[in-house]
Structure formats: structure tokens, C-alpha cells
Amino acid sequence: MSCHGPAPLPVADRHGTHTADDRTSPAPLRVLLVGGPNVGKSTLFNALTGARQRTTNAPGTTVELATGTWRTAAPGSRDPAIERAVVDLPGTYSLLARSADEQVTADAVRELAWQAPACACAATSRLGVAGVAVVVLDSTALARSLYLLAQVAETGVPLVVALTMLDLAATATDSPTGAMEPQALAAALVAAIGVPVVPVDARNRAHGGLRDLARAVDEVAAHPTHVTGIDVPARTVSDGATAAVLDLAQELTHAETLFAWVERVATCLAQVTTGLAPASDTDADLTCEHPRRHLPSGRGLRGRSSSGRSSGPILSDRIDTVLLNPWAGIPVFLGVVWLLFELTTRLAAPLQDVIDRLVNGALASAVTALLGLVGLDDSWVQGLLVNGLLAGVGTVMTFVPVMAVMFAALGVLEDSGYLARAAFVADRVMRSLGLDGRALLPLIVGFGCNLPAFAATRTLPNARQRLLTGLLVPLTSCSARLTVYVLLAGAFFPDHAGTVIFAMYVTSVLLVLGGGLALRRTLFRDVQAGPLILILPPYQRPHLRTLGMSVRLRVGAFVIGAGKIIVATMLVVWLLMALPATGQYAVGDAPVADSLYGRMASGIAPVLAPAGFGNDHAAAALMTGFVAKEVVVGSFAQSYAVPEPGDPGRAGTLGERLRDSFDASSRGHGGAAALAFMIFVLAYTPCVAALAEQRRLFGWRPTACAVGVQIIAAWVLAVLVFQVGSRL
Amino acid sequence: MSAWAAVLGDAAAHGGTPAQLANRLRLPTALVQAVLDHAERLGVVTVAGQGRHSCGSACPTGSATPPACAGCPLSAG
Numbered sequence: 001m002s003c004h005g006p007a008p009l010p011v012a013d014r015h016g017t018h019t020a021d022d023r024t025s026p027a028p029l030r031v032l033l034v035g036g037p038n039v040g041k042s043t044l045f046n047a048l049t050g051a052r053q054r055t056t057n058a059p060g061t062t063v064e065l066a067t068g069t070w071r072t073a074a075p076g077s078r079d080p081a082i083e084r085a086v087v088d089l090p091g092t093y094s095l096l097a098r099s100a101d102e103q104v105t106a107d108a109v110r111e112l113a114w115q116a117p118a119c120a121c122a123a124t125s126r127l128g129v130a131g132v133a134v135v136v137l138d139s140t141a142l143a144r145s146l147y148l149l150a151q152v153a154e155t156g157v158p159l160v161v162a163l164t165m166l167d168l169a170a171t172a173t174d175s176p177t178g179a180m181e182p183q184a185l186a187a188a189l190v191a192a193i194g195v196p197v198v199p200v201d202a203r204n205r206a207h208g209g210l211r212d213l214a215r216a217v218d219e220v221a222a223h224p225t226h227v228t229g230i231d232v233p234a235r236t237v238s239d240g241a242t243a244a245v246l247d248l249a250q251e252l253t254h255a256e257t258l259f260a261w262v263e264r265v266a267t268c269l270a271q272v273t274t275g276l277a278p279a280s281d282t283d284a285d286l287t288c289e290h291p292r293r294h295l296p297s298g299r300g301l302r303g304r305s306s307s308g309r310s311s312g313p314i315l316s317d318r319i320d321t322v323l324l325n326p327w328a329g330i331p332v333f334l335g336v337v338w339l340l341f342e343l344t345t346r347l348a349a350p351l352q353d354v355i356d357r358l359v360n361g362a363l364a365s366a367v368t369a370l371l372g373l374v375g376l377d378d379s380w381v382q383g384l385l386v387n388g389l390l391a392g393v394g395t396v397m398t399f400v401p402v403m404a405v406m407f408a409a410l411g412v413l414e415d416s417g418y419l420a421r422a423a424f425v426a427d428r429v430m431r432s433l434g435l436d437g438r439a440l441l442p443l444i445v446g447f448g449c450n451l452p453a454f455a456a457t458r459t460l461p462n463a464r465q466r467l468l469t470g471l472l473v474p475l476t477s478c479s480a481r482l483t484v485y486v487l488l489a490g491a492f493f494p495d496h497a498g499t500v501i502f503a504m505y506v507t508s509v510l511l512v513l514g515g516g517l518a519l520r521r522t523l524f525r526d527v528q529a530g531p532l533i534l535i536l537p538p539y540q541r542p543h544l545r546t547l548g549m550s551v552r553l554r555v556g557a558f559v560i561g562a563g564k565i566i567v568a569t570m571l572v573v574w575l576l577m578a579l580p581a582t583g584q585y586a587v588g589d590a591p592v593a594d595s596l597y598g599r600m601a602s603g604i605a606p607v608l609a610p611a612g613f614g615n616d617h618a619a620a621a622l623m624t625g626f627v628a629k630e631v632v633v634g635s636f637a638q639s640y641a642v643p644e645p646g647d648p649g650r651a652g653t654l655g656e657r658l659r660d661s662f663d664a665s666s667r668g669h670g671g672a673a674a675l676a677f678m679i680f681v682l683a684y685t686p687c688v689a690a691l692a693e694q695r696r697l698f699g700w701r702p703t704a705c706a707v708g709v710q711i712i713a714a715w716v717l718a719v720l721v722f723q724v725g726s727r728l
Numbered sequence: 729m730s731a732w733a734a735v736l737g738d739a740a741a742h743g744g745t746p747a748q749l750a751n752r753l754r755l756p757t758a759l760v761q762a763v764l765d766h767a768e769r770l771g772v773v774t775v776a777g778q779g780r781h782s783c784g785s786a787c788p789t790g791s792a793t794p795p796a797c798a799g800c801p802l803s804a805g
Contacts, residue, residue, distance in 0.1 A: 093762065096769040143759035147766070251770050259732035259763060266759075 030131030037091035039138040040164035045088035099462035113155040153227035194228035329425035351401035359394035380588035392570030406452035415542035433516035446476030477508035480629035491655035611718035612666035612673030672725030683714035
């Protein structure tokens with residue numbers, strides 16, 4: 001048996017991260033959670049690991065994995081708790097992968113299969129095997145889950161089956177096994193497939209069968225059992241012209257064998273349901289006979305209607321007649337997204353104000369006072385600590401409420417089953433960009449704030465699709481850019497300000513579509529939206545504990561991952577503003593115009609001249625806008641040395657100064673230059689926080705390339721707008 | 729006839745959505761979807777308007793070439 005499998009997945013224990021190649025001590029038993037999308041796998045993972053979990057990328061990929069420690073007390077002994085390293089693998093319907101995420105799951109299962117106890121290269125646990133796969137089966141769609149089980153089983157990996165969604169199966173009229181008690185269904189399945197089956201309700205930790213699952217996993221680890229009844233014919237290896245045809249024929253035969261096994265298992269379950277076979281039948285060779293010969297009409301695998309319904313539609317079906325209808329579903333989806341906006345802005349805004357006042361007000365004053373005690377007030381040290389470090393930390397902290405609300409809202413949409421419906425109705429629109437319907441949500445969220453929009457890309461199942469969507473998100477016009485549009489439109493086009501602002505949003509949509517099509521035809525030619533075959537989960541109430549845990553973990557990942565980059569960037573900006581360009585001033589005392597920052601703005605201004613806004617004020621505003629678009633208006637006010645208007649729509653003195661300098665730099669075409677400036681603000685990098693999140697999710701290389709392309713595209717578009725506009 | 733053969737045979741003869749196939753064959757939709765999903769991964773079923781996983785409208789290339797295209801002289805994979 002070969003010991004050379006795919007790169008081992010990271011697993012977490014209380015001491016940190018190690019891999020299966022760590023041979024210094026008996027590794028904790030590795031438990032892989034395998035299952036289709038929306039089967040309750042992540043809920044089970046959260047219930048098993050509690051707070052002892054972390055997210056990490058699968059080796060050599062950008063596929064995010066959750067790993068954690070599953071700890072239970074040793075039964076009947078004073079030994080310390082038993083620990084198992086759990087990996088929540090990406091959901092898939094098949095081990096024949098067609099995306100990077102699915103490949104990670106397939107590789108992980110096969111890697112575990114290769115790590116048999118006899119293999120000296122594998123770090124086996126104290127129980128004798130390297131790990132156990134827990135295949136999570138959705139009781140409401142057993143036929144689909146059983147096929148994945150068959151594929152996992154044939155790899156030879158020791159496995160346990162966890163049955164989820166039993167409460168929903170019990171109320172669903174389209175579930176062939178809905179009438180069965182969970183334990184009876186489990187017993188019937190055990191008899192049919194020959195491996196332990198544990199009904200779990202992960203949303204109810206107290207009675208969720210988690211202890212039974214732990215016991216079953218440990219037993220299988222000690223005495224591996226394998227699924228019975230799968231008789232896959234041996235494959236032949238061939239060369240030459242007939243090899244391809246032979247391979248396909250073998251694949252088809254292989255698939256037919258696995259599906260025949262699925263049918264037999266389903267038939268056995270149906271017979272148990274109708275009382276034709278005892279649930280405790282221990283004959284593991286699947287001797288159940290074909291249902292068409294023995295079952296009454298309307299029972300068993302066959303003999304059901306299109307969805308297997310035997311009575312009227314359930315509540316989920318009735319809701320779906322509205323939500324899956326294109327005419328009603330799309331307006332409802334837009335309404336839900338609007339609600340998402342409202343929640344993130346209205347709920348988070350007051351909290352952001354509080355945090356901002358706390359960090360930049362009370363805390364900054366306290367730090368300043370402390371520095372005063374040691375004679376360092378009004379020094380560069382104070383500037384570094386208060387205006388650099390503390391301002392950076394404050395920026396990170398003010399985003400925490402936005403991210404928390406967004407993650408919570410996304411969690412509710414996902415757990416309730418609505419997100420799958422939204423993806424379904426939006427699917428046709430997004431296919432023009434090579435994306436499936438799930439990509440619409442982050443792009444719409446981007447119009448509120450780009451930062452949570454990056455977070456929303458995690459709902460996409462494919463890493464390349466996530467990257468493509470992530471590259472398009474910065475082109476959506478976030479609400480921070482609106483303040484710039486309002487200021488300039490009010491100052492230059494007072495009679496048509498509303499139309500100009502609307503045109504900016506239309507331009508944003510066109511940029512997303514144009515950018516998406518350009519990327520599809522160049523760097524992302526491999527990205528195609530696969531057929532969106534989703535098993536729509538029944539609607540259910542989200543579980544608050546699981547939701548809270550998920551929000552906490554994701555916000556924590558943001559604070560640590562993106563936060564350090566935001567703080568570092570803020571420090572660099574402060575340093576550039578504090579360092580004088582000449583020896584006339586001390587560090588921290590130089591006016592902005594005489595700082596390195598000011599000199600850089602002067603250096604950049606000529607580059608912006610073809611766009612009509614080649615003046616120091618505009619260049620400095622765009623530089624600070626790189627940190628956050630919210631500060632562009634403040635930067636203008638600062639560089640013109642006028643008070644920042646409370647309402648950007650009433651620009652007052654600032655508007656006059658803007659018109660003067662834009663008219664001067666554009667030789668009398670201030671309006672065209674203002675439009676070009678707005679286009680530049682729309683197209684270039686949204687803010688350093690978004691940049692940090694992009695880097696965290698996709699890595700440095702795509703992020704750096706994206707920044708370069710955004711700046712070049714922004715410049716080209718701005719020049720185009722000015723050159724055309726100034727000639728009209 | 730097995731569900732696998734029945735679904736593929738019906739899809740080849742009549743086409744249709746998974747729900748329509750399930751209705752005609754009197755099979756659970758979940759099973760029909762599982763069969764079609766796997767067949768699509770093998771490249772023996774194409775989804776209308778796609779043409780990626782089968783030779784419906786183009787020849788796939790590269791490592792993602794489905795088994796059904798292996799050996800095809802028009803496929804560069």
C-alpha cells in the first residue's frame with residue numbers, strides 16, 4: 001500500500017497546529033466530517049468542538065477549513081478527557097471533484113484511507129488508526145447522501161454515519177423514512193450498511209446524540225468497520241487507443257454499481273418502513289428484494305411522485321412557490337438585501353460611534369495625559385501612539401460591529417435555508433459572468449460596504465469563483481464613496497446633483513459587468529458556473545448558540561488577520577505625514593504640505609493632470625482615500641484649510657475652493673475634472689481595511705495585482721471621462 | 729433496470745429537468761439529482777447552455793477534461 005497521499009491537512013489541538021506527519025507523540029484521533037452542502041455538517045462541527053476551533057487554509061490552496069478539538073470525558077475512568085482533532089471539510093455531493101474545495105474533501109478522505117494502521121509513515125492515534133470519517137447524512141434527502149457515503153466507503157476509510165435533520169424528516173411528507181423513529185431508522189441503516197449509525201441533533205447539545213457519536217467513533221477507531229454490500233468490479237488498466245473508451249466504460253459501470261447499492265439500501269429502508277422487514281435485521285448483505293415486486297404501490301424507492309410526495313405540500317413547499325418564482329423571488333431577494341443594508345448600517349452605526357468616541361476620544365485623551373506625566377505630550381511619540389497606533393486600532397474596532405452584524409445576518413440567512421433559494425433565483429443573471437447565483441449577494445452587499453462583501457464571498461462553493469467575485473467587489477460603489485459624490489456633485493452640478501450621483505451608481509454596475517466579462521475572457525477562462533444543482537434545505541429556525549459561535553470566530557479572524565495590516569498601514573501614513581521633507585521642522589511638527597506625504601502628493605499631481613485634477617489637493621485627498629474613502633472630504637477641508645462641512649451637500653467655502661482649483665488644473669473644465677475625479681474614486685482601491693481583508697482571503701499576489709489594475713483602470717477611465725467631457 | 733440506467737436512458741431519450749425526469753420515472757428527485765450530478769461530472773450529461781463538462785458546444789481542455797473526452801482527437805486535454 002502506498003504511503004504517498006495528498007499533502008496532509010492541518011489539524012488543531014490545544015497545543016497548536018500539527019500535521020499527520022508529526023511522529024513525536026501519538027496524534028489525537030483525526031475525525032473528518034464529510035457531507036453534502038446544507039446537511040448540518042458545520043452545526044455538528046460547532047457542537048463537537050465548541051470554542052476549541054480555528055480556521056486555516058488547506059495546504060497549497062486558498063480553501064478555508066475549520067479545524068478543532070473534540071473533547072469528551074473518558075468513560076468510567078479518571079483519565080483526562082479524550083481529544084480528537086476534527087476537520088470540517090468543504091461540502092460536496094461527490095468525491096469526483098470539480099472545484100478546489102471539493103478536491104480538498106476528496107483528497108482528505110483518500111489521505112485518511114491511505115493511512116492504514118499497517119502504514120509506518122502515518123501517525124496513528126492511540127486507538128490504532130489515523131482517523132475516522134464521519135459521513136453526515138441528511139435524513140430528508142437520503143438517496144443523495146447515500147451516494148456520497150458509497151463513494152467514501154469504497155475508499156476503505158473507517159467510517160461512522162451521523163444522521164442529521166431528523167426533526168425535519170419527521171415532519172416532511174416527502175421523506176420516505178419520515179414516519180420512522182430516529183433510533184429505528186438508525187437501526188435499519190446499520191442493518192443495511194454494516195457500520196455504526198448515530199442520529200444526532202447538533203442543535204440540541206443536551207440530547208443530541210453527541211456522546212453516542214463519540215463512542216461510535218472510538219469503537220470504529222479501535223475496531224475498524226466498513227460498509228457492506230458494495231461490490232465494485234475490479235478495474236483494468238489499459239493503454240492505447242481503446243484506453244479512453246475503456247476508462248469511461250469502467251467509470252459508468254462503477255457508478256452503476258454504487259447507485260445500485262444506494263437503491264438497495266433505500267429499498268431496505270422502505271421495507272422496514274412498511275413493515276415488510278424487521279428494523280433489527282442483521283443480515284448485512286443487503287438481501288432486500290426489489291420493491292416493485294413486493295411493495296404496495298406508492299411505497300419504496302420507486303412508486304413515488306416526482307419529489308416522492310405522498311400527500312400535500314409542506315410549509316417549505318408553500319413558501320417556495322413564492323420565493324422560487326422569478327417574478328416574486330427577485331423582489332423578495334432585493335428586499336432581503338435592503339434589510340441587510342439597513343441592519344448593518346443602522347445597528348452598527350451607533351456602536352461604531354461609541355467605539356470611535358471611546359478609542360479616539362477617551363482612550364486617546366488618557367494616553368495623552370499619561371504621556372504628559374512623563375513629559376512626552378506634544379512629541380512625536382504622542383503622535384505615533386495616538387495618531388498612528390491608536391487611530392489604527394480604532395479603525396479596526398469600528399469595523400467590528402459592521403462585520404459582526406453582517407456575519408450574524410448571513411448566518412441567519414444561511415441557517416434558515418433562505419440563502420440557497422436566493423442563489424437559485426439569482427442564478428441566471430450571474431451566469432453571464434461565469435458565476436452562479438450565490439455571487440450576487442456579496443456584490444450587492446458591496447454597495448453598502450466592501451469589507452463585509454468580501455466576507456460574503458465565503459458563501460460561494462468554489463475558490464476561483466470566490467476570487468473572481470472578490471476582484472469585482474471593489475468596483476461596487478460603497479456608501480463611503482457617496483460622501484465624495486455628494487460633495488463634488490453639489491459643488492459642480494448643483495442643479496443635477498441627484499442625476500450625477502445616480503449615474504455614478506449606474507457606472508459602478510457597468511464596471512462590475514465589464515470587469516467581470518473582461519476577467520472571464522482573460523485570467524478566469526477556466527471559471528464556469530457549474531450547473532447549480534442544490535438540494536434546497538427545508539426552512540428551519542437558526543440556532544442562536546451556533547450562530548453566536550460562528551460570528552465570534554469570524555470576527556476574531558477578521559480582527560487578527562486584517563487588523564494587523566490596517567494598523568500597520570495607518571502607522572505608515574502617520575509616519576509619512578510626520579516626517580518633514582526639509583530640515584526646517586522637527587518630526588511631527590511639519591505642516592502637511594512640507595511633510596513627505598505632502599511632497600508625495602505634489603509628485604503624484606502631474607500624473608493626474610491628463611484627468612484634469614492634477615493639483616496637490618486632489619492628489620493628497622486620493623492618497624488619504626486609499627486609507628478610507630470617508631476621509632476624502634476631510635482631507636480636502638484640511639488641505640484647503642477650511643472647516644469640513646457638516647453636510648457634504650452644502651459644500652459652502654469648500655465648494656468654492658474646489659471649483660477654483662479644479663477649474664485651474666483643468667483649464668476651465670472643472671465640471672469634467674470633477675466627474676473624472678469621482679470616476680477615479682469609484683474605480684480605485686476602496687480602503688486599506690478592504691485591502692487587508694482581500695489579502696487575508698485571497699493572498700498577497702492577487703491582492704497586489706488587483707490594486708495595480710484598479711489604479712491603472714481608475715486613471716485610464718478618469719482621463720477618458722475628462723478628455724471626452726472637456727470637449728463636449 | 730437500475731435507477732442509474734433509467735435516469736440516463738430517460739435523459740438521453742427525452743431530456744428535461746431533474747424534477748421532470750423524477751416524475752416520469754417515479755423516482756425521488758434527490759436520487760435523480762444525484763445520478764445527473766455524477767453523470768455530469770463524468771461528462772456524459774450536459775446541462776443546457778453550459779457546454780463545459782461535455783462536448784455540447786466546445787472541446788474541454790486541460791486537467792479538467794472529463795473522462796468522457798479522454799482520447800477524443802478534438803480534445804487537447
